[in-house]
Amino acid sequence: MGVGAEVVGLTKSFGEQTVWSDVSLTVPAGDITVLLGPSGTGKSVFLKTLIGLLRPDCGQVFIDGRELTAMREKQLYEIRKRCGVLFQDGALFGSMTVYDNIAFPLREHTRKTEAEIRRIVAGRLELVGMTGDEDKLPSEISGGMRKRAGLARALVMNPELILCDEPDSGLDPVRTAFLGKLIADLNAETGATFLIVTHDINTARTLPDHIGMLYRGELIAFDDRENILASTEPVVRQFLAAGLDGPIGMAEERDAEETAEAQR
Numbered sequence: 154m155g156v157g158a159e160v161v162g163l164t165k166s167f168g169e170q171t172v173w174s175d176v177s178l179t180v181p182a183g184d185i186t187v188l189l190g191p192s193g194t195g196k197s198v199f200l201k202t203l204i205g206l207l208r209p210d211c212g213q214v215f216i217d218g219r220e221l222t223a224m225r226e227k228q229l230y231e232i233r234k235r236c237g238v239l240f241q242d243g244a245l246f247g248s249m250t251v252y253d254n255i256a257f258p259l260r261e262h263t264r265k266t267e268a269e270i271r272r273i274v275a276g277r278l279e280l281v282g283m284t285g286d287e288d289k290l291p292s293e294i295s296g297g298m299r300k301r302a303g304l305a306r307a308l309v310m311n312p313e314l315i316l317c318d319e320p321d322s323g324l325d326p327v328r329t330a331f332l333g334k335l336i337a338d339l340n341a342e343t344g345a346t347f348l349i350v351t352h353d354i355n356t357a358r359t360l361p362d363h364i365g366m367l368y369r370g371e372l373i374a375f376d377d378r379e380n381i382l383a384s385t386e387p388v389v390r391q392f393l394a395a396g397l398d399g400p401i402g403m404a405e406e407r408d409a410e411e412t413a414e415a416q417r
């Protein structure tokens with residue numbers, strides 16, 4: 154079953170740049186939540202802060218009701234073992250086969266025998282439709298397959314909370330749709346909670362139970378999908394319509410240096 158996450162009054166800065174401030178939201182257990190926002194608004198930073206890879210300046214993060222921000226590394230490690238993370242590029246180790254990549258968390262975090270590991274990896278490969286590809290290196294498979302292998306690795310410890318950072322970036326529309334279907338099936342099958350960062354509007358329109366949106370350092374919207382899709386908020390409307398007219402402009406995307414410069 155899935156575990157929920159909750160953040161209360163969360164603020165994160167890098168030096169003089171405040172990425173976002175006073176963010177409060179609940180990622181409900183067992184549901185799929187999508188986080189949207191223009192490039193550079195801090196969606197990846199949010200995912201990393203949620204599982205304690207980055208420390209917030211202030212605010213609290215709860216996973217399964219346990220507050221993370223004051224935890225020591227050892228306690229964080231225990232929480233992270235219950236989470237699966239799929240980073241933007243799949244983050245596979247280039248020198249390892251698909252099999253060894255997927256087996257890695259089991260070898261690292263458990264005392265399972267190689268026979269048990271083989272059985273689990275085979276199951277995850279089947280789930281993501283990659284049976285037969287286990288001996289290939291990441292450089293020998295397509296981008297979509299790397300995403301699926303990354304997802305298989307994220308699933309290998311039976312995570313209760315799965316964070317996916319742009320699982321669909323670089324995929325064609327059909328593969329994106331397949332990946333969305335795979336996530337929906339996994340959610341239905343395992344009951345795991347999903348929090349997904351995506352730029353794909355079709356995914357946002359069809360996949361999640363809930364949608365949040367970060368914009369200019371704030372969480373400007375968080376609600377059930379239907380309510381967000383019907384929202385009259387100009388930023389939300391422009392983003393979902395992929396429109397040129399509206400408050401969002403090219404200047405939204407800044408890196409840390411540019412933003413710090415602009416804030417001086």
Ligand SMILES: Nc1ncnc2c1ncn2[C@@H]1O[C@H](COP(=O)(O)OP(=O)(O)OP(=O)(O)O)[C@@H](O)[C@H]1O
Pocket residue numbers: 167172190191192193194195196197198199407408409410412
């Ligand atoms: N470790 C870091 N140190 C300093 N600044 C950082 C660090 N990580 C991210 N940033 C800055 O935080 C801001 C938000 O970055 P983030 O990658 O979270 O954006 P994003 O919304 O995920 O963007 P995209 O949609 O393009 O992936 C950017 O200005 C980035 O330069």
